[in-house]
Amino acid sequence: MENHQFLFNFISEYTGDILAGVLIAIIPLALLLVYALVAIYGELKIASFIQLKLGPMRTGKWGLLQPVAEVFKLLQKEDITPDGADKPLFNLAPFIIFLGCYAALSVLPLSSHFAPSGLNIGLFFIIAISSLAVLGIVMGGWASNNKYSLIGAMRSVSQIISYEIPAAMCILGVASMAHSLDMNVISAQQQGGFWNWYVLGGPAGISKIWLIPFTVVMFIVYFVTSLAETNRTPFDVPEGESELVAGYHTEYSGMKFAFFYLAEYGNMFVVSAIMTVIFFGGWSSPFGDFLNSPIWQIFWFIAKSMFFVGLQIWLRWTLPRTRVDQLMYLCWKILLPLSMVCFLAMALGGMLY
Amino acid sequence: MINYLKNIIKGFSTILVGMKVTFINLFRPNVTVQYPNVHPLVRAGSDKMPDNARNKLNVIIPKCTGCKSCEKACPVNCITIETTKVASIDTEKPLMEDGKKRVFWLSQFDIDFAKCCFCGLCTIACPTSAIVHSTDFEYSCYDRNELLVHFSPFNKEQVAEKKRILAEEVKQKAEKALADKQAAEKAAQEQNITDSKIKSSDDQTSANQNIQNNSN
């Protein structure tokens, strides 16, 4: 507990508590904004390279300023509120969605010495707070007074609520092995090389080998679930461009659309970060104590998370979209039994080691 | 149960195969070109725009006889041609490109590229291949009126001047015809009447036609 508060105590010694709180809160926001620029650029470039194009090339060297340009474009666009829309809810929805993603960032341990909030039930908190996005989507979809938005919102809610169950199963599995819900503790347990990561059975010596298939399957289940929770292809049915025009954010433009956009990319980072923490050792270096100082830990954490963000982008430009009932089939009849079996195995592992 | 697991594995493996394909393509060279930097006309090899590409029409005025067959062939009526006869008293006596005598001035030769459908029927219809497709495809503009291209070598004053010359000639001819007629009448009083009467009336109708053309 003290470790996480290290920075907070350090700042509040010199400034007031409120200022320290604000400063601590700004760090994840800055991280999120910078990350969003990088992720948008990465998405554009990876998509283009896969499709044998060059992507943005004109704004700056190799189009490096393209995401910045897009942000400015979105900022100066007209902010339209449709006439028939429910104005208070319509205007509130993007911020609620963004809130969910931003609040989830507050418990991510970037390094062994810094997490914005060292909550000891961090994983549980993330599961809970991600349900906020559901409400934001319903709010936006319903308030838009557009049938496409409404259908998109309905799909999104049923999708996210259903996929929370296998996701919770995966997190539970790791939690039962780690005997903790504290993300920093879970990361610390996996120190000492990639062999100790929970995707490879956790820190338990050679006898854990029988566990590896289960943990790997569990990781795949969580990865699939994370795609669904962030509404990414192949599970982007709520947006479903070819069916629902743009789904729940059909009517949004300008700044409010930018918030939806930001929240989507933010959520991608959050689920990737969770994946990193519970399966890939969080901030710990893959090579034991090599390069494992607190500053390097930030690098490892972000590098691992960005790898999964890249994987999500890669998948998006490869796969077609599933249908909404197939999505439910996948969740309830494939992912849930698989995660259940793996959870039992991991719980057994947790008892043994 | 076995089927169930088989299906899962099959689905998973086909996704991996798809990912492999996109991963290979990630490292292939791009096939697009940066258009204004690399122009299709100067691109190398088979990517180059062919010479017979049907883009903006071009009219080679020295070749054009003013026969209006392109105007007739056009399915969308985007060509407007107006000709003025070359007056015999005109000091300017131009020749066609092949050395023949010019019969018509092209007082108006307009092509409306907003209407043009680039079918190429006008170029086929043209007997002297005066109207041809060029490879110029960049002619977008802010004002629609700029798409109406005037190919006629004359401006309004020059056209008016040419018409004036023609009218003068017609007038001269008419006077001459009148003088002839009077002379003929005089002669007719003396000689046989019928033949010359028909002739003079013919002259008059043709003169009238010319005047009508000019007033158009």
Added chain:
Amino acid sequence: MNLEAVIFYLFALIIVASGGLVVLSKNIMHAAFALMFTLFGLAGFYAMLLSDFLAVSQIMIYVGGILVLIIFGVMLTSKITGVELKTGPIGKVNYLFGAAISVIIACGLSLLFTNSKWIEKPVDKIPDSSINAIGYSLLTEYILVFEVAAVLLLIALIGAALIAHKDQIIDSDASSNEISTNNDIKIKE
């Protein structure tokens, strides 16, 4: 007034304001979404009382579960398109009736508040995490209640699955006449 008090009053303001909105709003959807803020404020209170597990559970169950259910219910049962989701006019008698009930409840709560013996001893040791204690007591002392609740949920789940399954049983022996008339190509003006 220290930072804690400021935060407390902030939460209190959110709860009271959004609670008022829940009651007074004529639009059911607005009321449902206002309820979200009420529940959130409550979660904030729990967090201030150092029961972090309760706070997160509050968000998880009430915001993520029950509220979504309420909103779904509102959206699905009433006409989604065309008709406005608004409460009907309330008669004067109902106003009086409601006011009376409110006054009685308020009186009862105040009585309870003044007459109960509050534990005023300060907590000498702040527990590191309430989650371990909750886990132990759920699986030892309250195991019967826990299991009964689990069985109840299982029954509910099976029931839900059965209800959802019902229309598939019907459709297997569906009379084709009804469907085929529905599937005729209708030319509408």
Added chain:
Amino acid sequence: MENNLENTTNNNKINIEYSQFDSERMRLNAGPQHPSTHGVLRLEVELDGEIVTDIIPHLGYLHRCFEKHCENSNYNQIVPFVDRLDYVSAINNEFPYVMAVEKLAGIEVSEKVQILRAMCAEINRIANHLLAISAFGLDSGAFTPLLFLFREREFALGILEKLSGARLLYNYFCPGGVRYEIYSDFKKDVKVFIDSVRLAMKEMEDLLIFNDIFIKRTEKIGLLPKEVAINFACSGPVARGSGINFDIRKSAPYSSYDKFDFDIPVVEPGKEVVGVSGDCWSRNWVRVKEIEESCKILEQGITLLPDEGSVTDGIPKKLKVPAGEVYCKAENTKGELGFYLVSNGSDKPERVRARATSFVNLAILPSISKGYMFADLIMILGSIDIVLGEVDR
């Protein structure tokens, strides 16, 4: 007929007894501006939840008075208009029209022209099918296949551009021959093109066609039974996907198609690769196989096409069409395209009537898409492969 449809399509269809649930139906207006109506088609869809219960297509947003326009143009001027019917496969549109005029005017066309025309039509067919397959993938949410196949389509358009000077609306065929002479590297280009298309299609099968998600999205969806397809006069890949072995190139060979050796890919019941005969996947699969068959025709065309002789010599200086009437049909990329011409002896036709393939094929949409989900409706529409320019004319 409708009962017939019901009995045969019991596979993946969600049949709900509507009287059981008195739920509110939602009327959703898909189009005319919708990302996947392939143009300006408006579908008025009645939804029960996500299930389509009724569908009314509204046409005519792209109506350009094609038939009336033709009556005011002479025979040569009509060819550019014919291009604009199905603008994705313009050469295939010109084919039956030009044949109709030739039949009416009694013009004999040399063998070289016939082979060249067939080759152009096949290049154009490949270009169209590449677009159809990739756009079908786009309807299912996969964006990358679209751009992969567009790369190959560029090759096809490049060859046709070198032949005719235009990339999309060629105006290349004319009564008596073709407008321009063949360029020198034509055969070489076609060879390169065939190889490249075959490679790309192999890649596409890995990436899209046999992808499990794509198969799940398309198999047993939008079942079109054989009898229904015949009753609705479907043709082209839509009919062949339902097991009807009908292709005008084989059943009534025109131009030089009797000289080529090729197969007609048909998905017959019991011989499916994936899914069942008549579903969306089968229709798409027919297109995939047809690309291979077109490649075969092109390969033979390279050897058959004589080097000497002119392709523009046969064009009459002045087209004289005697009075009479004629119907001429050809296998368009989407099915049977026919032109009915009435001439009164003047230089303009008295009546031109087009039997538009897409229009006829689109007619099956309301009857095969009821009972599926809204997302499936988009897939069914994509699998029919319509071009609104031809539907509305």
